[in-house]
Amino acid sequence: MNFPLLPGKPAIFVAGQWISASGTRPVLNPATAEVVTEVAEAGPEEGEDALLAAHRTQRSWARRSSVERGEVLRAVADAIRENQEELARIVVTEQGKTIGEARGEIGGAATWFDYYATYDRRSSGTVLPSERPNEQLLIRDEPCGVVTAITPWNFPAALFARKVAPAIMAGNAVVLKPHEDTPLSALALAGICAGAGVPDGVVNVITGSGPTLGDALVRSPRSDLVTVTGSTRAGKEILAAAAATVTPVSLELGGKAPFIVLDDADLDRAVTDAAAARLWNCGQVCTCNERTYVHREIYDEFVSRLVEEMSRVVPADPMSETSRLGPKVSEAEWRKVRDYLDRAVAAGGEIACGGGRPDGAEFERGHWFEPTVVTGLGNDAEIVRDEVFGPVLPVIPVDDYEQAVDLANDTDYGLTAYVYTGALSTAMRAVDDLSFGEVYVNRVGPEQLHAFHGGWNLSGMGGDDGEHGYRRYLRHKTVYLGHD
Numbered sequence: 001m002n003f004p005l006l007p008g009k010p011a012i013f014v015a016g017q018w019i020s021a022s023g024t025r026p027v028l029n030p031a032t033a034e035v036v037t038e039v040a041e042a043g044p045e046e047g048e049d050a051l052l053a054a055h056r057t058q059r060s061w062a063r064r065s066s067v068e069r070g071e072v073l074r075a076v077a078d079a080i081r082e083n084q085e086e087l088a089r090i091v092v093t094e095q096g097k098t099i100g101e102a103r104g105e106i107g108g109a110a111t112w113f114d115y116y117a118t119y120d121r122r123s124s125g126t127v128l129p130s131e132r133p134n135e136q137l138l139i140r141d142e143p144c145g146v147v148t149a150i151t152p153w154n155f156p157a158a159l160f161a162r163k164v165a166p167a168i169m170a171g172n173a174v175v176l177k178p179h180e181d182t183p184l185s186a187l188a189l190a191g192i193c194a195g196a197g198v199p200d201g202v203v204n205v206i207t208g209s210g211p212t213l214g215d216a217l218v219r220s221p222r223s224d225l226v227t228v229t230g231s232t233r234a235g236k237e238i239l240a241a242a243a244a245t246v247t248p249v250s251l252e253l254g255g256k257a258p259f260i261v262l263d264d265a266d267l268d269r270a271v272t273d274a275a276a277a278r279l280w281n282c283g284q285v286c287t288c289n290e291r292t293y294v295h296r297e298i299y300d301e302f303v304s305r306l307v308e309e310m311s312r313v314v315p316a317d318p319m320s321e322t323s324r325l326g327p328k329v330s331e332a333e334w335r336k337v338r339d340y341l342d343r344a345v346a347a348g349g350e351i352a353c354g355g356g357r358p359d360g361a362e363f364e365r366g367h368w369f370e371p372t373v374v375t376g377l378g379n380d381a382e383i384v385r386d387e388v389f390g391p392v393l394p395v396i397p398v399d400d401y402e403q404a405v406d407l408a409n410d411t412d413y414g415l416t417a418y419v420y421t422g423a424l425s426t427a428m429r430a431v432d433d434l435s436f437g438e439v440y441v442n443r444v445g446p447e448q449l450h451a452f453h454g455g456w457n458l459s460g461m462g463g464d465d466g467e468h469g470y471r472r473y474l475r476h477k478t479v480y481l482g483h484d
């Protein structure tokens, strides 16, 4: 491994310094299952030190003008772009997505910093008249203080940017804990931030386990806001832990996106998009197509074309320029998907293509999974209800629009839904009827960063991006400004 952006030893990044921690832990390459390097395994005490470092520097960072902070964010965006290739290779090495996807992720990370830099000259707060003469009421937007950011493994660079850019633009300092499987991108980005002029202590990255280090960060009275992307299980635990200190929490959690194809849809587009929305990042995106509902009139043709489309996507070395599908991130995630599929078959599901590890010596090591289509199951099947987070797609026939929407809404999740139809009136009806935080009509993602990405129900609370996401990083102070 030759990544100059990473520290030469296992270390966390606190107060602008690379510091050794009490333990170390290996990072594995998902394509080969080989150890790539060791990273620091920090515990609660080191977490508290990081929060203290953030706390000490936050006030002076917030005192800078927003125009100055915006300049720093722009410098970070430029530095990310200058290092795009190395960063993309780090993402591929620790996470397993294809190099093309990884370059897109790094481009997105830079754009988050550029976008939130535009908040440098926005109007901020509200000015109100008073009931009294010679008095003005001001409702000021202020930073929360120290933000604890907890991130998952599926977008280790983009999600760093999604949390850090708005947090520091608003004048907060951040302690970010990446997922243990994918700590390298965040460490590299921490160094990039420092090199681009982010003051020491404003962005800290500390590596370690969620239930120990992460839990301690959440419970610490020094955390003024906790923002999380990850599983619903982790989100619930974190929300419960934060209750002790009444710390605000923003949760972007799992999803179970329905993908509805009605009989007046453009079938070519629906087939291509259904496969793309399932296979993106090897099926490991909270917005992925997790269950497809197809009008009975076109069901057989749709399934046969979907099988063709999915079968064309052959897993290959994610560093290869032509690869369209990398491995899953870890043995545990591979096993989880394999077990879901086995139980689906035991429950009567039929595998229309794929089914597990592809044939070939190059796939014997690593966490490879073929694109897989499953038919013959109903809405009660486990694989149709739980988030699978892999390249396995159940397809279900529906009689009409009403049934499609009823089945789509019959879920505990509520992040993303897709609908394909040729009629604007049906599309608009679906937008009204679908109980999800974001609805895509005749198109797939990714979402745009000036919009809003937030789930309903078990998919979370709060959310990221755009103005609505930015406001999570602010709190409000009302000033009664007498000037007699």
Ligand SMILES: NC(=O)C1=CN([C@@H]2O[C@H](COP(=O)(O)OP(=O)(O)OC[C@H]3O[C@@H](n4cnc5c(N)ncnc54)[C@H](OP(=O)(O)O)[C@@H]3O)[C@@H](O)[C@H]2O)C=CC1
Residues within 6 Å of the ligand: 150, 151, 152, 153, 154, 177, 178, 179, 180, 181, 208, 209, 210, 211, 213, 214, 215, 218, 229, 230, 231, 232, 233, 234, 237, 238, 252, 253, 254, 255, 285, 286, 333, 336, 387, 388, 389
């Ligand atoms: N919404 C989304 O975008 C994502 C959803 N998922 C879903 O989650 C499933 C499993 O993911 P998994 O690998 O377990 O990771 P999680 O999604 O549960 O972990 C996300 C982050 O939370 C941390 N964490 C976990 N538990 C706690 C806790 N009690 N207190 C504080 N921090 C905690 C993790 O630390 P640690 O390093 O120890 O894991 C990690 O940094 C996937 O199969 C998928 O279904 C996964 C990724 C993203």
Ligand SMILES: O=C(O)[C@@H](O)[C@@H]1OC[C@H](O)[C@H]1O
Residues within 6 Å of the ligand: 152, 154, 155, 158, 159, 229, 230, 252, 284, 285, 286, 287, 446, 447
């Ligand atoms: O974590 C996820 O899966 C999503 O938030 C994901 O992150 C970057 C992508 O654009 C999102 O869909």
